[in-house]
Amino acid sequence: MSKNNKVFVGLSAFAAILVSAGCGQRELSPKDTVPVHGRALLHGEPIRYALIELNPTDTEGVPTSGRTDADGYFMLWTYGNEQPDGAVPGRYSVTIDSGGAKPVGGIPKGEPGPTILPDDIGEITVVIDSSGGEIEIAIP
Numbered sequence: 001m002s003k004n005n006k007v008f009v010g011l012s013a014f015a016a017i018l019v020s021a022g023c024g025q026r027e028l029s030p031k032d033t034v035p036v037h038g039r040a041l042l043h044g045e046p047i048r049y050a051l052i053e054l055n056p057t058d059t060e061g062v063p064t065s066g067r068t069d070a071d072g073y074f075m076l077w078t079y080g081n082e083q084p085d086g087a088v089p090g091r092y093s094v095t096i097d098s099g100g101a102k103p104v105g106g107i108p109k110g111e112p113g114p115t116i117l118p119d120d121i122g123e124i125t126v127v128i129d130s131s132g133g134e135i136e137i138a139i140p
Contacts, residue, residue, distance in 0.1 A: 031062055033086040034132030036076040040096065042115055042139045046072025047096065049107065049114040052137065053128065054092035061090025061128070070111055087128045094124040096135055
């Protein structure tokens with residue numbers, strides 16, 4: 001192998017090492033969550049069987065969601081699928097998908113169905129502080 005070829009091979013190997021060091025999947029550590037539960041209300045009545053989605057409006061939060069039951073109560077989930085793990089403290093905009101959370105097996109006979117929300121419920125925001133706790137999502 002000539003001297004030029006050795007230099008080329010050496011530089012190529014070095015470049016490959018540099019490129020591969022910067023590539024690949026990186027895993028970010030999840031942010032700490034705090035337990036959060038709450039209730040969603042429309043005109044003071046429970047919002048039944050709805051999907052609640054919280055999307056961060058600052059750099060602190062992480063998207064989180066929950067599902068209301070027949071009485072409008074919910075718990076928030078961020079990273080886990082088996083147990084509600086709460087939410088990362090921060091400021092969030094709220095989206096509600098009525099009928100997006102029907103219970104497994106369907107709605108029990110004789111129980112009211114999902115709450116039908118008006119077309120324009122306005123902008124809803126919530127703040128989750130570092131202690132977590134209970135939040136209320138109320139649509140007047």
